Amino acid sequence: MKDTVDPYVTEDGRQIGGVLMEMKNITLRFGGVVAIKDISFDIREGEVRAIIGPNGAGKSSMLNVISGFYNPQEGEVFYKGEKRPPMRPYQVARLGIARTFQNIALFDGMSVLDNIMTGRLNHMKAGMWKQAIWKGAAEREETENREAVEKVIDFLEIQAIRKTPVGRLPYGLKKRVELARALSAEPSLLLLDEPMAGMNVEEKEDMSRFILDVNDEFGTTIALIEHDMGVVMDLSDRVVVMDYGKKIGDGTPDEVRNNQEVIDAYLGVSHD
Amino acid sequence: MSDASARQPVSIPDLLDRNVALHGGKAAYREKEFGIWQSWTWAEAAEEINALAMGLVALGLEEGDSVAIIGRNRPALYWSMVAAQLCGAIPVPLYQDAVAEEMAYVLEHCGARFVVCGDQEQVDKVIEVQETVSGIDQIVYVDKRGLRKYDHTHMNALEDVQAEGRAGHHRLEPIIAGRRAKVTYDSTCVMLYTSGTTGRPKGVVLSNRNIIETSKNSAEFDHLRAGDEVLAYLPMAWVGDFIFSIGQAMWTGFCVNCPESADTMMTDLREIGPTYFFAPPRVFESQLTNVMIRMEDAGRIKKWLFDRYMRVARDVGPKILDGEAVSAGERFSYWLGNLFVYGPLKNTLGLSRIRVGYTAGEAIGPEIFDFYRGLGINLKQLYGQTEASVFITQQPDGEVRNDTVGVPSPGVELKIDDSGEVYYRSPGTFVEYYKNAESTAGTKDPEGWVATGDAGFIEEDTGHLRIIDRAKDVGKMADGSLFAPKYVENKLKFYPNILEAVVFGAGKDRCVAFINIDLTAVGNWAERNNIAYASYQELSQHPQVLETINAHLNEVNASVAQDDMLSGCQVHRFLVLHKELDADDGEMTRTRKVRRAVIAEKFDDLVEALYAGKDEIYTETEVTYEDGRKGSIKATLKLMDAEVVPVSSGKVAAE
Structure with a gap:
């Protein structure tokens, strides 16, 4: 792992830039329960950063801190070099942070296309009156947004289900549609909450491919939570390992794999 | 021009x-x-x-x-x-x-x-x-x-x-x-x-x-x-x-x-x-299967309307297409059908504007053919191959039938040799096989006649060509009677539940068959009847599925028995395969024709077991995934007996 923040190029030729987001001494409590205990790490531009850990380690809480859904009691979050004040989720979205959810949060009755269009919300400027008049600005804007959405549809190869209501899709495709919606926002930071949960091997392979392609093609920074160790180790540039709300490891997949504390957390250790 | x-x-x-x-x-x-x-x-x-x-x-x-x-x-x-x-x-x-x-x-x-x-x-x-x-x-x-x-x-x-x-x-x-x-x-x-x-x-x-x-x-x-x-x-x-x-x-x-x-x-x-x-028959088949499956889920009135007017279409539609005489009542009924059913259905299928539709490559089931023609779609058959730049024979408008492949295309000459193999000569006849003079000479004679490799005959009264089977697949059974596997396979494949069938029996005293179920049709049936299954393999061996397939085979045997020449081709025993035949495994060509020899060799244990009269066999099969990796699947297959219609012997001796 590089300790400096100088930009560098990975082995497979991707550009890794400076620090995009930094978490400093984050502590998050729910009443008496300490979900996250004094954790610091950073996410650099262009990298795939994974957060892993056993059940209840605090991964999802961490992702919710990054996405601004939870405000930590202690610690600071820096985004693009500036300290980020407590925010509402829509404000975070405007900063260019998009996410997917562990238990799919799509509009079931709406078509795939419309669902993905909602991801473009922050790119729509025309107000109610312009929309009502339609001709002119609003129409132009719709065309531009549709174009962006179609590029995402093409990229994720979901042309065949463009007009299908989301409720009728199988699970693996719904996950892909969710990724599409997040992507259509053209985020600078993409958060994926267990993108492979509940998938079979083939679907996992497809999803991994798409995550790598997104990172490669658009240079999108990706932070993801994942259970499947194999997937994480193959996908990510750097990994944060959490256990009981604490950070127990941080580094490249190889470093983390050989970290004794991590091995203990995953395989268990005898308490004698 | x-x-x-x-x-x-x-x-x-x-x-x-x-x-x-x-x-x-x-x-x-x-x-x-x-x-x-x-x-x-x-x-x-x-x-x-x-x-x-x-x-x-x-x-x-x-x-x-x-x-x-x-x-x-x-x-x-x-x-x-x-x-x-x-x-x-x-x-x-x-x-x-x-x-x-x-x-x-x-x-x-x-x-x-x-x-x-x-x-x-x-x-x-x-x-x-x-x-x-x-x-x-x-x-x-x-x-x-x-x-x-x-x-x-x-x-x-x-x-x-x-x-x-x-x-x-x-x-x-x-x-x-x-x-x-x-x-x-x-x-x-x-x-x-x-x-x-x-x-x-x-x-x-x-x-x-x-x-x-x-x-x-x-x-x-x-x-x-x-x-x-x-x-x-x-x-x-x-x-x-x-x-x-x-x-x-x-x-x-x-x-x-x-x-x-x-x-x-x-x-x-x-x-x-x-x-x-x-489109190859397969596309029409799957389209029809989809329509039928969706009609199963339709409301009672719609279903009644559909059934009623599809009967009209079947009776009247092809006649109208062929320009035959149709009574005013039938014409009116067909017009209503077009308004309520055929028009919207064709529109849904994307076939509203078809003037000319062709199918080729494999035989198409009579009911499938009639379904499309009944809707007023001018679907015709042609017969061709790469070496002929496609066209050898095709059906002219108004002379369309299910069992022939039509008359020689313009400029094409046909002849049938003594063994029944079809030869043609045409402006589209290929120049040569690249870097393979031997094969070229073996296929095309100096006068330009090309062997199709198919056995067939020309109907005397209509001039239409009928194809029986691949010439080399047409063989003899142990008792000397004609063995034409494709003839039986096609009959089997016309059932929506059966995707592929492979019949063996050359040189043997009786025929056996491998069946591939059609996952769309059988899967839908399972869903409607609350039958749970975890995999293709499990569904393929489900007792009720086997029973249904068995019934299909009995019907086909009865129909085969009526043909004097081919009555020996009735299928005595069969099994339902645990995997779909696939081009990636070399079992089919990329145009989805079965490779009989490859299948016979790959599954020789299964063929043997069928002839040996066993009830069950355990087998392992190598499969190739799309990315080229290999794996294997294991299964225990049930071997089933089909009912065979006894054929009166003696008439053969008269020959």
Whole structure:
């Protein structure tokens, strides 16, 4: 792992830039329960950063801190070099942070296309009156947004289900549609909450491919939570390992794999 | 033809020029991309093709080089073929779903120097092939996605090649013109590799004469014209697609539409509403299966309406199509049916505008055929092969029947030899098998007669050709009676539950069969009857499924028994296979014809068990995944007995 923040190029030729987001001494409590205990790490531009850990380690809480859904009691979050004040989720979205959810949060009755269009919300400027008049600005804007959405549809190869209501899709495709919606926002930071949960091997392979392609093609920074160790180790540039709300490891997949504390957390250790 | 250009067109590029002059402003190609149909007029297409040709020359493409083309149907790939011809090179389209090993053989055999790929997937395969095959010099790709970081010393994006061609047009135009002047009517137009039910694929060389004459004759036969629309969705490496999407399109000036992706074919079909449509029986079958499945879920009134008017369609529809006399009452009833059922249904299927529809390649089930004809769709059959530039026989309007393949196409001569094998001679007869004089001589005699490899006969009263089976598959059983497996297999395949069937029995005293269930039909049945299953394998061995299949076999046996010549082909025992027969495992050709010998060898334990009279057998089968990895599946299969209708012996002796 590089300790400096100088930009560098990975082995497979991707550009890794400076620090995009930094978490400093984050502590998050729910009443008496300490979900996250004094954790610091950073996410650099262009990298795939994974957060892993056993059940209840605090991964999802961490992702919710990054996405601004939870405000930590202690610690600071820096985004693009500036300290980020407590925010509402829509404000975070405007900063260019998009996410997917562990238990799919799509509009079931709406078509795939419309669902993905909602991801473009922050790119729509025309107000109610312009929309009502339609001709002119609003129409132009719709065309531009549709174009962006179609590029995402093409990229994720979901042309065949463009007009299908989301409720009728199988699970693996719904996950892909969710990724599409997040992507259509053209985020600078993409958060994926267990993108492979509940998938079979083939679907996992497809999803991994798409995550790598997104990172490669658009240079999108990706932070993801994942259970499947194999997937994480193959996908990510750097990994944060959490256990009981604490950070127990941080580094490249190889470093983390050989970290004794991590091995203990995953395989268990005898308490004698 | 009206005379637009001074000289007689002798090549596809000549036809392109003629089309620009005649139909310059009409749509020539369409492709759905980013959700919108993009279109190119003949004039625009010609500009793209010329730019590409000049770019290829700039890259170093020489006269006589082979240019391999691999990818799904896209205008850019069709242009590449014509551009290669402009450069005096020979286009060789390849099957895009072939794995790298298969591709290696063809790329080496044709000596491809340039390869045009559709996307990253194909580029990856070509790069893998390059480890063993040395002749490939340049790769050109259409879709840039994922290829940014590849080594580009011998690789270029198609649009960059075109840009280079445009930039250097002063220098490159004279070179192209010089090369074009040398092209004659007998120069090679295209080289197509046959899928080959046996052995290695062979490169069929077709000349400009073959393609242009055939396109002209067949287009006139069916009155195809500029303004017609086709959907190009069948493999580009298949001769049919070359004739339809390039030969006939260039001859008549009709428009070629490319779907967005393989999965969207049905939606795109509906949006385009082609007027001229070709599909293998499989496509019609699955469309019909889908309609029937959805009607099962329809409300009671709709279902009643559908059933009632489909009966009318079956009785009256084909008669109206054939111009036979129909009573005023029937005509009115059909008109109502069209209003309520046929019209909306055809619209949903994307078949509203069809003037001419063809099916070929395999026999089509009578009820499927009647269903479409009943709807008023002019669906016809043709018989052809790569070596004939497709057309050998086809059915004229008004003489369409399910059991024949029609009369000889214009310009085609037919003869049947003593053993019953069909021979033909036509302007479309191929030049040779590339680098394979022995096979050429074995197939085509000095007078130009080509053996089709199919056994058949010409009906005396109608002049229609009927095909029985592959000549080499027609064999004798132990008692000397005729064994025609395809005849029985086709009867079996007409049941929606049965996807494929393979019958064995040559040289034996009785026949046995392998069955593949159709997952769509059987899966839907299972769902409606609350039958749970975890896998294809489990469903295939479900007792009720086996029972249903058994009933189908009993019915087929009864029907086979009625044919005096073939009554010995009744299936005595059968099993339902635990995996679908697949081209990736070599069990079928890429055009989905069963490879009998391969299957017999691969599953010899199963065949043996069937003959040995066992009730059950445990087996392990190697399977190949799409990416080329191998695995194996294990299963215990039930071996079943079918009811056989006793045939009175004695009549055979009279012979």
